[in-house]
Structure formats: C-alpha cells, structure tokens
Amino acid sequence: MGKHGKKQETSTHIISALVLNNPGVLQRIAGLFSRRGYNISSITVGTTETPNMARMTIVVKGDDKILEQVVKQLNKLIEVIKVSDLDVNKCVKRELCLIKIHTPDESSKSQVIQYTNVFRGKIVDISHESLTVEITGSSDKIDAFIDLVRTFGIKEMARTGLTALMRGSKVLKPRK
Amino acid sequence: MRGAEAFIKALEYEGVKVIFGYPGGALLPFYDALYDSDLIHILTRHEQGAAHAADGYARASGKVGVCVGTSGPGATNLVTGVATAYADSSPVIAITGQVPTRLIGNDAFQEIDALGIFMPIVKHNFQIRRSKDIPATVRAAFEIAKTGRPGPVHIDLPKDVQEEEFDIESNPIPAKVDLPGYKPTLKGHPKQIKMAAKAIMAAERPVIIAGGGVNISNATEELLKLAELCGIPVCTTLMGKGSFPEDHPLSLGMVGMHGTKPANYAVSECDLxxxxxxxxxxxxxxxxxxxxxxxxxxxxxxxxxxIGKNIDVDIPIVGDAKLVLKDIIACLLKSCGTDGKGLNNQNREGWLRYLESLKRSNIPKMDYEDIPIKPQRIVKELMNVIQELKLKDRFIVTTDVGQNQMWMAHYFKVHLPRTFISSGGLGTMGFGLPAAIGAKIARPESKVVCVTGDGGFMMNIQELATIADYGIPVVICIFDNRTLGMVYQWQNLFYGGRQCNVTFGESPDFVKVAKGYGIEAQRVTDPKDIKEVLREALLSDEPYLIDFVIDPSEGLPMVPPGGKLKNIIEPVRAPPRERIPSFQEIKRKLLGETREKGLSKDGPQEMGTPVERETY
Structure with a gap:
C-alpha cells in the first residue's frame, strides 16, 4: 500500500450549517449527499434568529477524510453561509420523539406514566387504547426509553433527528 | 419595461455580445425582446449544439458564454452541454424558459423541473419568480459563473415573469451583488507559499503538472517563469494543454492514461x-x-x-494559480537574490539529462506512408501547414472525444492557452463541432479546426446547417475509421477482442452530406494529399470538411485504467471484424426463427443446426 488512500476510522459527526432560507436549498444539500455517496444518519432544518437563514443539523458517519470532503463540498454551495463540524463533547444535543404506546388497561397506562416521569417526558395525548408520550434528550436516552416501552407495543413513533448548538458563547457566524 | 427586456438589458450590462440558442413557446417574450436588441443570436439546430457552442465560446475567449433553450425538452437538451461545461469549469450561463408560475407543478405542456435537473450539474442555479428580481439575479449569475473556480450557472425564467411589467428605475442593475456564502480565496496563504518555495529549492527531481486551472487563471506567463527560473520540467493534463509551450525544452507533454512516456516516468520518479x-x-x-x-x-x-479529494498532499495552497505562482516566484527570488542564481539546483542536472534522454528516445513516429492513412500523419501535416501558413498565434483546434481526441492530445503540440478546446471531464462525444462554432465566434480572426471522429461528428452533425447558414468558416477534419475507436481499442485490449457494437457501415458519405448542406468537402485517402487539402481548407474563407479515411486498426498506447503510470501498453492491432446484421436477420430473430438462419456472434450457422445452450 502506498501513501495515498489509507483506510481511516469511521465515527459519527454532527455538522451544523447556516444556509440561506431559499426554496430548493434542502434539495441542493440532500442532493449533494446522495450524489457523493455520503451517509446521512439524520438531518434537521429550522429557522434561526435571522429571518432569511435556516440552520441544518446533519449527522454523518464517516472517516476524517470523508468528513473533510463533506464540509468542503457544503462550503462550495452558494447558499451555504457557514459550516462547522461540531465537537461532539462540546455541544448541546437534543432530539425529540413522539411515541404512541399500546395501553389497553389501567395498569399498563400507569406503568407507562411512571416510566415517562422517570425519563422526564410528557404525556401529550391519551385514549382508551393508547398513550402518546413526548420525550426529549440525547439519542441514547430516547433509545433507552423506546427499549423500555417496546414490551407494551409501540403503535407509532416519530423522531426528529438530532439538533445541536455549540456550548458557551461561541456562535456560527457568516464570514465577513 | 417587461421582464424579458430587463433580462436582455442585464445581459448587455454584463458585456454579452452573442448568445447561442433555440426558441420555443416558453421563450416567446424573450425572443420578442431580442427583436429590438443588438445582441447577436446564433440559431443552432439543437439545444445541445447551443450549449457546446457557448462553452466553446467561453473556453476560447475566457468570457462567459450564454445559451438559451425553451422549457421542457429545450431544457433537457441543454443538459449534456451544461454538464460538459461543469466538468471542465467553463463559465456558461444557461437560460431556460419555463411555464408560467401559476402552472408550475401542474405538469403543464413542456413543463419540467429544470431547477432540479440542473442542480447537480451547475455551480448554482436560480428560478426567477418575480420580474423585479431579474437585474440582481443576472448580476449574481455572472459573478458566480466567472469568478473563483468558474462554472455554469442556470437561470430558469417562467414565461409570465418575462411578460410581467416592472419598474427598472426602482430595481436597477446593482453594481455589486451580495452573496454572503460565496467568497473564493484568491491569495495563497503566505506560510504555505514559503513552505512551497523551500520545497522547490530543496528538490532534486521536481516536476510540474499544469492543469486547466493554469489556462483559466491566465497563469501561463508565471508558469513559464517558474519553470525556467528553477529548471523544472512541465507536463500537463488534457485541460492544461496550452498552458506551457509544448516545443519548449522543459515540456514533457501530457501525463496520464494517454500520456507520454517522459511525462509518466517523470511523475512516477520525481521527489517533488x-x-x-x-x-x-x-x-x-x-x-x-x-x-x-x-x-x-x-x-x-x-x-x-x-485538495485532498483524490490524493493526499503535503503542501496545499488554496488560491488563484496566477497569484500563487507570482507569490512563489517572489519568495524564491527573495531567498536567492533577484538574479535567481542558485535556484537551478546543481543536483538537478542528472534529472534533467535523464528526462531529456527519455524524450529523445521516445519521439513518436508520425511520417507514415500507409494507406489507409495513419492518424499520426494527419496530425503531423496539420502542424506543418500551421507553421508554413504562419498560423501559430491565430489557430484554435477543437476536438471531439475518443481516439481522435487522444491522438491530438498526444501528438499535436500546443503553444498557447485557450487554443486546444476539448471535453475532458465529462468526455462528451458530439462536443467538437458545435464547440468550433463557439470558438470561431469568440475569435473570428483565428483559424478554427475541428478534429473529430465519425462517431462524435454524427452526434451533432445537424450543426453543419448552422455553419452553412451563417457561413462560419471552420475546417472540419474527420478521422474516419467507421469505428467507435476507443471502445473498440478497449474491447480488443481488455475484453479478448470481443468487438460488440463498435462498427459503423459505409453510410453516410460525409462528402455528399457536407455538400448537401452546401459545404465544400473533400475525401482524402492518400497520405500524399493530406497537406495540400489542409492548405486549401485553411486558406479558404468558407466552411470546409475533410473526410480522412484512416486505418481502423490504429490505436493508442495507454495505461490500463487503475494501472501504474509507468505501465504503458501498446494497443492490439486487431482488424475490425464485427458484422452488422441486416434488418431481415433481426426480424427473423425477433420472430423466433433464429434456429433456421442463425444470428450468432460466430457468424451465420448452418441451416437447421440447433443452438446449444444450457438452461438453468
């Protein structure tokens, strides 16, 4: 094996990108990822403090070389204002999950309510047959909760994917 | 003012003089506004021709080329041309008509998601939804297309936006556009420049690979200066041809799959x-x-x-080639005194002598007398005629894709930037002819020769009508072997000679075809006639087609894909032996009577012989 093309270790990265909130910008970014064969674990988009800008949080798996390319290719897009590969240990990460759990009787209902309290979740809807729980936190925490309530039967579930911000007063700002 | 008029005004503001296009329903207001404009419009015979012509224009002039196509099929026909420009970083603006905004998304007549289709093959694209956005959008499009790493920009223009009245007074063309996410780095980092200069001084076996970026940034002077100052040999990529004079003692020619032996060896053995x-x-x-x-x-x-995409590098420098080379040269001179003494590292003499001997022992044979003609001989005669007619500094060649392109790249010596125009990255057959139209329009004082193969030529043969209508005096040289030569060569080398769908028949007669379009044409079958016919064609001020009947078994030395650069192999000289089945045979096969007559790769089988095939 020569000096080029060495194998590197794969890890999970959180990429935060400020983008212009134009029609088609999501397609542009999603298209970039699929075209270049990068693996997205999740992608979240929402408005920011600046009206014409949106923030995308993209979770990608890959080695350092791939990550470098992802960041560079994102930076090439005209509508991308700023990109940062967040330090996983120095950022606040949250994910939201809504889970509709099968609870046909009182005992299962009260058990799920107890679990929800332990996980500091919320009951957001209730019916004869089910409870809908809102749970927020790290992906691990949500995984753990899902694992716990799986025995009751999960009727439906929606996860948002990860969103994140850097810790401290540092912010992602457009280049001057 | 209507949107379409504002659009034309915005194009004129950018210095556009000529656009290549094809009208259609969704462009009626645009063409109506063109009626009152001084812009030159070249009506091609296919939108792909318009896109390649705009690309050829851009490559020959360094200015932005503009092409136009209508909505739907007009837009999809532009795609190949725009993708070609993208792969070779050519500044092209592609304008597509679009159905009125109220119909977008309704699958209207000739509606297509042009924005989505062009997205992956352009540097950026826009859909203008209000006419008041036209001035700023066109400004931004040109800014993006021609700065940084150039590339095509697409603008989708719905018909109602072209019709819509708006007040240009309150929405004037902005002098500067605000693109907060777009700031190309032009100056190299001083620390990296210093490191590069140091490495250059220390190197004993340095070599330069000059790519298309040198041509694009007009850095040829600086490249020559650096090479001569330090005695560094230079090889180029296909796109870099013209960035360094190929008759210079330090030139090694092209590197890579179809590169020269000296270039491939230099890269494989260099220490810098x-x-x-x-x-x-x-x-x-x-x-x-x-x-x-x-x-x-x-x-x-x-x-x-x-940087770091395909190859790991030691000293990356992000910046414009011209500015970075200037800084490196200044840095070298600063460390060695303004006379540059001491830069020509004594230890390099052996290296240069070695490469020189490689060059001397690998001068390609070109003066073949064979009939059918060897393509090398045509290339040689072309260079001779250029020299005799003193056309060196006003000559442009465009090539198609395939063997014709690689024969030209390998054997044809280029001296000046923007004079060798070829589709590199995308490898688009059909590029050569329309690109020649664009090049001639960009530089009407230059002689433009299109070297093409019979396959690529037929992919945009309809542009002969464009050439004939306007009387655009380009010289078309067909390397006619009735074979898709590059695929044929690979099938012979890597697929055991199983030639499959690489052979064309006798039809058409290119001389008659040209004459049918009203274009002067000659067929050349004897190498003795090449020079005279080329002279005549180049001296003529009319379009001219030459059909060179060449040896179909001729190939090119090459490095197998993914192989080591020093492993250059010779082509297999297998004669073409593929048989083209007649429709009658195909019909019999379709109707299930193959057993009677046979239609197999091994030739016709005997009557009644059952075709043996294992079935699972």
Missing part, C-alpha cells in the same frame, strides 16, 4: 510534484496508491474541495 490547477482525476493518476510514490506534493487549486 507541483500540481497547479489540476484535480488529480483518475485519468491522470491511474493507481492512486502508486502515484508519485517518492514525491512530496504541492497542490495549488482555487477550489479547496479539490
């Missing part, structure tokens, strides 16, 4: 590789793990994403 404006494509590197194994690599590129 200076890559300027090249992206280390697989056609250049071959096997990545054995590419430039002993070299420290300096990579200069304006696009940070190209």
């Amino acid at each position: 590789l200076i890559a300027i404006g090249c992206r280390f494509s697989d056609r250049i590197t071959g096997d990545i793990s054995s590419f430039a194994p002993y070299a420290k690599i300096i990579h200069i590129d304006i696009d940070p994403a190209e």
Whole structure:
C-alpha cells in the first residue's frame, strides 16, 4: 500500500450549517449527499434568529477524510453561509420523539406514566387504547426509553433527528 | 419595461455580445425582446449544439458564454452541454424558459423541473419568480459563473415573469451583488507559499503538472517563469494543454492514461510534484496508491474541495494559480537574490539529462506512408501547414472525444492557452463541432479546426446547417475509421477482442452530406494529399470538411485504467471484424426463427443446426 488512500476510522459527526432560507436549498444539500455517496444518519432544518437563514443539523458517519470532503463540498454551495463540524463533547444535543404506546388497561397506562416521569417526558395525548408520550434528550436516552416501552407495543413513533448548538458563547457566524 | 427586456438589458450590462440558442413557446417574450436588441443570436439546430457552442465560446475567449433553450425538452437538451461545461469549469450561463408560475407543478405542456435537473450539474442555479428580481439575479449569475473556480450557472425564467411589467428605475442593475456564502480565496496563504518555495529549492527531481486551472487563471506567463527560473520540467493534463509551450525544452507533454512516456516516468520518479490547477482525476493518476510514490506534493487549486479529494498532499495552497505562482516566484527570488542564481539546483542536472534522454528516445513516429492513412500523419501535416501558413498565434483546434481526441492530445503540440478546446471531464462525444462554432465566434480572426471522429461528428452533425447558414468558416477534419475507436481499442485490449457494437457501415458519405448542406468537402485517402487539402481548407474563407479515411486498426498506447503510470501498453492491432446484421436477420430473430438462419456472434450457422445452450 502506498501513501495515498489509507483506510481511516469511521465515527459519527454532527455538522451544523447556516444556509440561506431559499426554496430548493434542502434539495441542493440532500442532493449533494446522495450524489457523493455520503451517509446521512439524520438531518434537521429550522429557522434561526435571522429571518432569511435556516440552520441544518446533519449527522454523518464517516472517516476524517470523508468528513473533510463533506464540509468542503457544503462550503462550495452558494447558499451555504457557514459550516462547522461540531465537537461532539462540546455541544448541546437534543432530539425529540413522539411515541404512541399500546395501553389497553389501567395498569399498563400507569406503568407507562411512571416510566415517562422517570425519563422526564410528557404525556401529550391519551385514549382508551393508547398513550402518546413526548420525550426529549440525547439519542441514547430516547433509545433507552423506546427499549423500555417496546414490551407494551409501540403503535407509532416519530423522531426528529438530532439538533445541536455549540456550548458557551461561541456562535456560527457568516464570514465577513 | 417587461421582464424579458430587463433580462436582455442585464445581459448587455454584463458585456454579452452573442448568445447561442433555440426558441420555443416558453421563450416567446424573450425572443420578442431580442427583436429590438443588438445582441447577436446564433440559431443552432439543437439545444445541445447551443450549449457546446457557448462553452466553446467561453473556453476560447475566457468570457462567459450564454445559451438559451425553451422549457421542457429545450431544457433537457441543454443538459449534456451544461454538464460538459461543469466538468471542465467553463463559465456558461444557461437560460431556460419555463411555464408560467401559476402552472408550475401542474405538469403543464413542456413543463419540467429544470431547477432540479440542473442542480447537480451547475455551480448554482436560480428560478426567477418575480420580474423585479431579474437585474440582481443576472448580476449574481455572472459573478458566480466567472469568478473563483468558474462554472455554469442556470437561470430558469417562467414565461409570465418575462411578460410581467416592472419598474427598472426602482430595481436597477446593482453594481455589486451580495452573496454572503460565496467568497473564493484568491491569495495563497503566505506560510504555505514559503513552505512551497523551500520545497522547490530543496528538490532534486521536481516536476510540474499544469492543469486547466493554469489556462483559466491566465497563469501561463508565471508558469513559464517558474519553470525556467528553477529548471523544472512541465507536463500537463488534457485541460492544461496550452498552458506551457509544448516545443519548449522543459515540456514533457501530457501525463496520464494517454500520456507520454517522459511525462509518466517523470511523475512516477520525481521527489517533488507541483500540481497547479489540476484535480488529480483518475485519468491522470491511474493507481492512486502508486502515484508519485517518492514525491512530496504541492497542490495549488482555487477550489479547496479539490485538495485532498483524490490524493493526499503535503503542501496545499488554496488560491488563484496566477497569484500563487507570482507569490512563489517572489519568495524564491527573495531567498536567492533577484538574479535567481542558485535556484537551478546543481543536483538537478542528472534529472534533467535523464528526462531529456527519455524524450529523445521516445519521439513518436508520425511520417507514415500507409494507406489507409495513419492518424499520426494527419496530425503531423496539420502542424506543418500551421507553421508554413504562419498560423501559430491565430489557430484554435477543437476536438471531439475518443481516439481522435487522444491522438491530438498526444501528438499535436500546443503553444498557447485557450487554443486546444476539448471535453475532458465529462468526455462528451458530439462536443467538437458545435464547440468550433463557439470558438470561431469568440475569435473570428483565428483559424478554427475541428478534429473529430465519425462517431462524435454524427452526434451533432445537424450543426453543419448552422455553419452553412451563417457561413462560419471552420475546417472540419474527420478521422474516419467507421469505428467507435476507443471502445473498440478497449474491447480488443481488455475484453479478448470481443468487438460488440463498435462498427459503423459505409453510410453516410460525409462528402455528399457536407455538400448537401452546401459545404465544400473533400475525401482524402492518400497520405500524399493530406497537406495540400489542409492548405486549401485553411486558406479558404468558407466552411470546409475533410473526410480522412484512416486505418481502423490504429490505436493508442495507454495505461490500463487503475494501472501504474509507468505501465504503458501498446494497443492490439486487431482488424475490425464485427458484422452488422441486416434488418431481415433481426426480424427473423425477433420472430423466433433464429434456429433456421442463425444470428450468432460466430457468424451465420448452418441451416437447421440447433443452438446449444444450457438452461438453468
């Protein structure tokens, strides 16, 4: 094996990108990822403090070389204002999950309510047959909760994917 | 003022003089506004021709080329041309008509998601939804297309936006556009420049690879200065041809799959590789793990994403080639005194002598007397005629894609930037002819020759009508072997000679075809006639087609894909033996009567012989 093309270790990265909130910008970014064969674990988009800008949080798996390319290719897009590969240990990460759990009787209902309290979740809807729980936190925490309530039967579930911000007063700002 | 008029005004503001296009329903207001404008419009015979012509215009002039096509099929026909421009970083503006905004998304007549289709093949694209956005959008489009690493920009223009009245007074063309996410780096980092200069001074076996970026940034003077100052040999990529005079003693020719032996050996044995404006494509590197194994690599590129993409580099420098080379030269002179003494590292003499001897022992044979003609002979005669007619500094050649392109790239010596125009990255057959139209329009004082193969020529043969209508005096040289030569060569080399769908028949007669279009034409079958006919064609001020009947078994030395650069193999000289089945045979096969007559690769079978085939 020569000096080029060495194998590197794969890890999970959180990429935060400020983008212009134009029609088609999501397609542009999603298209970039699929075209270049990068693996997205999740992608979240929402408005920011600046009206014409949106923030995308993209979770990608890959080695350092791939990550470098992802960041560079994102930076090439005209509508991308700023990109940062967040330090996983120095950022606040949250994910939201809504889970509709099968609870046909009182005992299962009260058990799920107890679990929800332990996980500091919320009951957001209730019916004869089910409870809908809102749970927020790290992906691990949500995984753990899902694992716990799986025995009751999960009727439906929606996860948002990860969103994140850097810790401290540092912010992602457009280049001057 | 209507949107369409504002659009034309905005184009004129950008200095556009000529556009290549094809009208259609969704462009009626645009063409109506063109009626009152001084813009020259070249009506091609296919939108693909318009896109390649705009690309050829851009490559020959360094200015932005503009092409137009209507909605739906007009837009999809532009796609290949725009993708070609994207792959070779050529500044092209592609304008597509679009159905009225109220119909978008309704699958209206000739509606297509042009924005989505063009997205992956342009530097950026826009859909203008209000006419008041026209001035700023066109400004931004040109800014993006021509700055940084140039590339095509697409503008989708709905019909109602073209019709819509708006007040240009309150929405004037802005002098500057605000693109907060777009700031190309032009100046190289001083620390990196210093490191590069140091590495250059220390190197004993340096070599430069000059890519298309050198041509694009007009850095040829600086490249020549650096090479001569330090005695560094230079090879180029296909796109870099013209960035360094190929008759210069330090020139090694093209590197890569179809590169010269001196260039491929130099890169494989150097201790310092200076890559300027090249992206280390697989056609250049071959096997990545054995590419430039002993070299420290300096990579200069304006696009940070190209650095470290294919090859790991030691000294990356992001910036414009011209500015970075200027800084490196200044840095070298500063450390060695203004006379540059001491830069020509004494230890390099052996290296230069070695490459010189490689060059001398690998002068390609070109003066073949054979009939059918060997393509090398045509290339040689073309160079001779250019010299005799003193056309050196006003000559442009466009090529198509395939063997014709590689024969030209390998054997034809180019001296000046923007005079060798070829589709590199995308390898688009059909590029040569319309690109020649664009090049001639861009530089009407230059002689433009299109070297093409019979396959590529037929992919945009309809542009002969464009050439004839306007009387555009380009010289078309067909390397006519009735074979898709490059595929044929690969089938012979790597697929055991199983030639499959690479043979064309006798039809058409290109001389008659040209004459049918009203274009002067000659067929040349004897090498003795090549020179005279080329002279006549180049001296003529009319379009001219020459059909050179060449040896179909002729190939090119090459490095197998993914192989080591030093492993140059010779082509297999297998004669074409593929038989083209007649429709009657195909019909019989379709109707299930193949057993009677037979239609197999081994030729017709005897009557009644059952075709033996194992079935699972």
